[in-house]
Amino acid sequence: MKKYFILILLMLFIKGDTIMNFYENVKQVKNPSDILVLVNKNNRLDKSYVPYDLSNIDTKYANENKMVRKEAKEAFEALSEEAAKEGYRVIAVSTYRSYDYQENLYNYYVETKGLAYADACSARKGHSEHQTGLSIDVEGSTGTYDEFGETKDFIWMKDHAHLYGFILRYPEDKTYITGFKYEPWHYRYVGKKAAKEIYDKKITLEEYLDKIH
Numbered sequence: 001m002k003k004y005f006i007l008i009l010l011m012l013f014i015k016g017d018t019i020m021n022f023y024e025n026v027k028q029v030k031n032p033s034d035i036l037v038l039v040n041k042n043n044r045l046d047k048s049y050v051p052y053d054l055s056n057i058d059t060k061y062a063n064e065n066k067m068v069r070k071e072a073k074e075a076f077e078a079l080s081e082e083a084a085k086e087g088y089r090v091i092a093v094s095t096y097r098s099y100d101y102q103e104n105l106y107n108y109y110v111e112t113k114g115l116a117y118a119d120a121c122s123a124r125k126g127h128s129e130h131q132t133g134l135s136i137d138v139e140g141s142t143g144t145y146d147e148f149g150e151t152k153d154f155i156w157m158k159d160h161a162h163l164y165g166f167i168l169r170y171p172e173d174k175t176y177i178t179g180f181k182y183e184p185w186h187y188r189y190v191g192k193k194a195a196k197e198i199y200d201k202k203i204t205l206e207e208y209l210d211k212i213h
């Protein structure tokens with residue numbers, strides 16, 4: 001009897017230590033319009049969710065008409081303006097994405113690059129933070145988002161984004177928590193208070209909200 005008890009304890013321990021349970025026990029997001037909403041591989045937005053206050057970022061700060069929620073728009077414009085003033089370029093290139101758009105994008109990656117690739121760099125429908133209207137992919141002086149990590153603009157962004165309420169959402173060493181590979185171009189608006197704490201403590205939004213799956 002005691003032997004089985006120890007065995008069960010051991011199994012629970014191993015299970016608890018294994019964090020790779022992405023897309024399992026998925027929960028429906030209940031606070032989609034909360035600035036601190038958590039959307040990831042274990043928390044899904046409803047197909048019908050569209051933020052109520054989407055606004056266009058001034059095209060001075062974006063590559064074309066791009067929409068995010070009003071609070072994120074104002075913060076990003078201030079950030080991009082200050083970056084320019086200091087000689088850097090931080091421009092929005094991908095912002096709000098609808099449920100249907102994300103579904104097509106993910107399926108495109110699955111068809112062209114396979115499931116593993118698609119899951120590492122794209123989100124399944126309802127699981128993209130871009131549907132919250134609080135996420136912004138940026139480009140710098142090189143003009144493509146996927147080179148942003150190599151630019152001086154990124155070095156500026158790393159230490160200034162939080163002052164405007166944005167966080168680097170998918171850091172290099174946190175893939176086991178976020179479920180996404182390193183994305184130096186993807187920023188998430190969480191408000192100044194949360195952004196400062198996340199930046200100071202070098203943690204993720206999951207850790208800040210104490211919800212690691």
Ligand SMILES: [Zn+2]
Nearest residue numbers: 135136137186
């Ligand atoms: Zn992104």
